[in-house]
Amino acid sequence: xxxxxxxxxxxxxxxxxxxxxxxxxxxxxxxxxxxxxxxxxxxxxxxxxxxxxxxxxxxxxxxxxxxxxxxxxxxxxxxxxxxxxxxxxxxxxxxxxxxxxxxxxxxxxxxxxxxxxxxxxxxxxxxxxxxxxxxxxxxxxxxxxxxxxxxxxxxxxxxxxxxxxxxxxxxxxxxxxxxxxxxxxxxxxxxxxxxxxxxxxxxx
Amino acid sequence: xxxxxxxxxxxxxxxxxxxxxxxxxxxxxxxxxxxxxxxxxxxxxxxxxxxxxxxxxxxxxxxxxxxxxxxxxxxxxxxxxxxxxxxxxxxxxxxxxxxxxxxxxxxxxxxxxxxxxxxxxxxxxxxxxxxxxxxxxxxxxxxxxxxxxxxxxxxxxxxxxxxxxxxxxxxxxxxxxxxxxxxxxxxxxxxxxxxxxxxxxxxxxxxxxxxxxxxxxxxxxxxxxxxxxxxxxxxxxxxxxxxxxxxxxxxxxxxxxxxxxxxxxxxxxxxxxxxxxxxxxxxxxxxx
Amino acid sequence: xxxxxxxxxxxxxxxxxxxxxxxxxxxxxxxxxxxxxxxxxxxxxxxxxxxxxxxxxxxxxxxxxxxxxxxxxxxxxxxxxxxxxxxxxxxxxxxxxxxxxxxxxxxxxxxxxxxxxxxxxxxxxxxxxxxxxxxxxxxxxxxxxxxxxxxxxxxxxxxxxxxxxxxxxxxxxxxxxxxxxxxxxxxxxxxxxxxxxxxxxxxxxxxxxxxxxxxxxxxxxxxxxxxxxxxxxxxxxxxxxxxxxxxxxxxxxxxxxxxxxxxxxxxxxxxxxxxxxxxxxxxxxxxxxxxxxxxxxxxxxxxxxxxxxxxxxxxxxxxxxxxxxxxxxxxxxxxxxxxxxxxxxxxxxxxxxxxxxxxxxxxxxxxxxxxxxxxxxxxxxxxxxxxxxxxxxxxxxxxxxxxxxxxxxxxxxxxxxxxxxxxxxxxxxxxxxxxxxxxxxxxxxxxxxxxxxxxxxxxxxxxxxxxxxxxxxxxxxxxxxxxxxxxxxxxx
Numbered sequence: 001x002x003x004x005x006x007x008x009x010x011x012x013x014x015x016x017x018x019x020x021x022x023x024x025x026x027x028x029x030x031x032x033x034x035x036x037x038x039x040x041x042x043x044x045x046x047x048x049x050x051x052x053x054x055x056x057x058x059x060x061x062x063x064x065x066x067x068x069x070x071x072x073x074x075x076x077x078x079x080x081x082x083x084x085x086x087x088x089x090x091x092x093x094x095x096x097x098x099x100x101x102x103x104x105x106x107x108x109x110x111x112x113x114x115x116x117x118x119x120x121x122x123x124x125x126x127x128x129x130x131x132x133x134x135x136x137x138x139x140x141x142x143x144x145x146x147x148x149x150x151x152x153x154x155x156x157x158x159x160x161x162x163x164x165x166x167x168x169x170x171x172x173x174x175x176x177x178x179x180x181x182x183x184x185x186x187x188x189x190x191x192x193x194x195x196x197x198x199x200x201x202x203x204x
Numbered sequence: 205x206x207x208x209x210x211x212x213x214x215x216x217x218x219x220x221x222x223x224x225x226x227x228x229x230x231x232x233x234x235x236x237x238x239x240x241x242x243x244x245x246x247x248x249x250x251x252x253x254x255x256x257x258x259x260x261x262x263x264x265x266x267x268x269x270x271x272x273x274x275x276x277x278x279x280x281x282x283x284x285x286x287x288x289x290x291x292x293x294x295x296x297x298x299x300x301x302x303x304x305x306x307x308x309x310x311x312x313x314x315x316x317x318x319x320x321x322x323x324x325x326x327x328x329x330x331x332x333x334x335x336x337x338x339x340x341x342x343x344x345x346x347x348x349x350x351x352x353x354x355x356x357x358x359x360x361x362x363x364x365x366x367x368x369x370x371x372x373x374x375x376x377x378x379x380x381x382x383x384x385x386x387x388x389x390x391x392x393x394x395x396x397x398x399x400x401x402x403x404x405x406x407x408x409x410x411x412x413x414x415x416x417x418x419x420x421x422x423x424x425x426x427x428x429x430x431x432x433x434x435x436x437x438x439x440x441x442x443x444x445x446x447x448x449x450x451x452x453x454x455x456x457x458x459x460x461x462x463x464x465x466x467x468x469x470x471x472x473x474x475x476x477x478x479x480x481x482x483x484x485x486x487x488x489x490x491x492x
Numbered sequence: 493x494x495x496x497x498x499x500x501x502x503x504x505x506x507x508x509x510x511x512x513x514x515x516x517x518x519x520x521x522x523x524x525x526x527x528x529x530x531x532x533x534x535x536x537x538x539x540x541x542x543x544x545x546x547x548x549x550x551x552x553x554x555x556x557x558x559x560x561x562x563x564x565x566x567x568x569x570x571x572x573x574x575x576x577x578x579x580x581x582x583x584x585x586x587x588x589x590x591x592x593x594x595x596x597x598x599x600x601x602x603x604x605x606x607x608x609x610x611x612x613x614x615x616x617x618x619x620x621x622x623x624x625x626x627x628x629x630x631x632x633x634x635x636x637x638x639x640x641x642x643x644x645x646x647x648x649x650x651x652x653x654x655x656x657x658x659x660x661x662x663x664x665x666x667x668x669x670x671x672x673x674x675x676x677x678x679x680x681x682x683x684x685x686x687x688x689x690x691x692x693x694x695x696x697x698x699x700x701x702x703x704x705x706x707x708x709x710x711x712x713x714x715x716x717x718x719x720x721x722x723x724x725x726x727x728x729x730x731x732x733x734x735x736x737x738x739x740x741x742x743x744x745x746x747x748x749x750x751x752x753x754x755x756x757x758x759x760x761x762x763x764x765x766x767x768x769x770x771x772x773x774x775x776x777x778x779x780x781x782x783x784x785x786x787x788x789x790x791x792x793x794x795x796x797x798x799x800x801x802x803x804x805x806x807x808x809x810x811x812x813x814x815x816x817x818x819x820x821x822x823x824x825x826x827x828x829x830x831x832x833x834x835x836x837x838x839x840x841x842x843x844x845x846x847x848x849x850x851x852x853x854x855x856x857x858x859x860x861x862x863x864x865x866x867x868x869x870x871x872x873x874x875x876x877x878x879x880x881x882x883x884x885x886x887x888x889x890x891x892x893x894x895x896x897x898x899x900x901x902x903x904x905x906x907x908x909x910x911x912x913x914x915x916x917x918x919x920x921x922x923x924x925x926x927x928x929x930x931x932x933x934x935x936x937x938x939x940x941x942x943x944x945x946x947x948x949x950x951x952x953x954x955x956x957x958x959x960x961x962x963x964x965x966x967x968x969x970x971x972x973x974x975x976x977x978x979x980x981x982x983x984x
Binding site: 035037038039040041043044140143144146147148150152153154157 | 280310311312313314315316345346349353358425426428429474475
């Protein structure tokens, strides 16, 4: 657990502790009490389009554990690896729990990764649409998600992106609970972070 | 030569516009984003007037990045756009939070701003009158771009900001002038003044834009790309699992200390950070 | 598997400069068995980490107390970066960027095997982001990437100190040179498992070079000069962040018979120091902060970004001058400090002056080559001119003995203020200045028996100085002119 996460948790606890203390008067209330605790990615309320062409908001995924990463389909190296890493994570989830976990791929390439392109990519990689959603958004929304997840990316002159490779786990309320950085990193902690939030294995 | 002459003429025209701006003729922003939410502004408080900052037309040109990406040319084209003549002020930001209550400091979610957000204000909707016209600081990147969207504008890109910021008062390429960097360094080496300067302090630069250097740091739309290495696909021979370590980057101009400091500053930020000396200004695409 | 740290996604700018960047888990050092493989350096197994404690940090020239615990611990270091305007010399201000509010930054003392939890805070009003590269760290960037911190924020990272020694630390944020040039460096000591041998006094001294828009001594707030830094021609070379930081009342102190240990660093950013203590020999010297001592060393090179430990016993009292023996730096740019040793004389070790014979061949305080003074001197000067020039001449030639008050020093140097001996005979006073004076004289009823050397002064200078002396501190006499001096010289 990193320092920032700890700080957020402390803030959250503090906020809970203060929640009952009134504070309805916004002119005099201590700042950042319950508001500061709001770190859910669902606060990003922009519209997205998924690989089926349906309009989505992040809030739609509330209630499931979310495993997410940013990528672009023209990426020949890092992104396929990230997807492969995510598939490895999926495989490590007990079969009985798979409906409980949503995989979310957010494209950073607003220009080229249309819903059609994303669908073709999903099919090519064999991503089960039941558990995998690929999102296309405009640049404003994509930057917002990148900033919230701490994923840095930069469009190069040829339209390809340099980017950091980060897999993020969100809890059922959209709050970040774990991040794994780098390719080919041991995914075991990601799996552990997911499993500890799953109901007792619905093992078959 | 011809292009340079054109730039000079454009600049002269802009200076005229800037002068008229000082007489109080400011252009009100167009666009659907400008609206006041009467129900959320509080019953007893009338929304303060909002005057959008004058936009200065910036002609197209080339920007020489401090860190060109691998396989990228040394100069990148910047298309024509418009940039606000000075940073957004506390007064302007007050109009925004009046209208958009979720950006008031007691209500802003932690995802979007850290605990320092608008910490220099007295409350959600008030501050010392002395800072009304000073650049608003302690605003997060999320808040800055939300303001810009509300005003029907956007944040400038890093390339746009650096392109305009490269100008001195007399030239679009001020960093070739010995005094240009020194003036910036002198400011960087001074602690922030106790009483903040007004947002329109300082001489307009070549384009007629004020305060890019010498007032506050400024957010840009893509602040968090500054330190990403070159395109991963182009890298080879190194351990590609360590994408980050595989790019080879070298600064285009190692002596451009001022640019180094800006890049260092931006790269130290996260999008929710609210920093004492960090504000922003808006931009728009060029008018058709 | 260590848990990944989100903060590492933020790239260090030192990485930028060195074209090596660290993202994500790629910056994780392999945590296992490093200590074992480094046995040659650590010599003694530092043992397991027990407990936790808050590090004592000190400002120069003080050093935290020796570590007495016999085990490694988790050592918590809280260090705040502060940017502020301070004095680099009397009347000369400079904007310092500091670790802990001092130049050099706070001294950090650890023991080998310690796990250091480092919390680097960047004060909210600071303008710059900062980080820290500790040379005691084994890991990418020395902690630079992990400690990169925006104003108003705190970064935390941890490292295990594997190698004993004295290490420099510094800021590594772009532009690195400027951050260091503004004072962002300090020392971290990693004691070996058994500790360092006990000594009587420990001090912290660190040299740095500074580059200002104005030249040496130019008053007012002086901005950093990039041009001078790039050409590596500093205006100031100082110990502990300012001219005179270790002089006079601020001098280091020791008593005769004590052993002094100096932790000496060099922050640079550019110069290499030829560190020397005038009148002492380093009994033991740990060059470059390592653990093999050298002995009987006069002067040691301390590289920029390096350090040395110097130990010596002080046998005799007196003032021992610390210098960078690239000596113009010491006397013209500020690299001069003092160690004042008090106690009983040991005349065998050092006799003091045993005799003073006048050696006329060269003369006294002002040395000039014959013929070099071919400067035309106006035959006549006004009283005001002679007073002004005379004061300058007095300060340069006479003040050391007769003092700025003209009161002299009792039993050694007679007073000039209100002096009957001086004022009674103008020609005699000219003669004394021209020729010196040997033998007993009585001044204001007190007998002085010492030697005033002959001062090799031009006649015009003599006239000026005597005009000044005879018309200052309440003295009232007429002007001394050139003809009078020439007459006395001719009559000799």
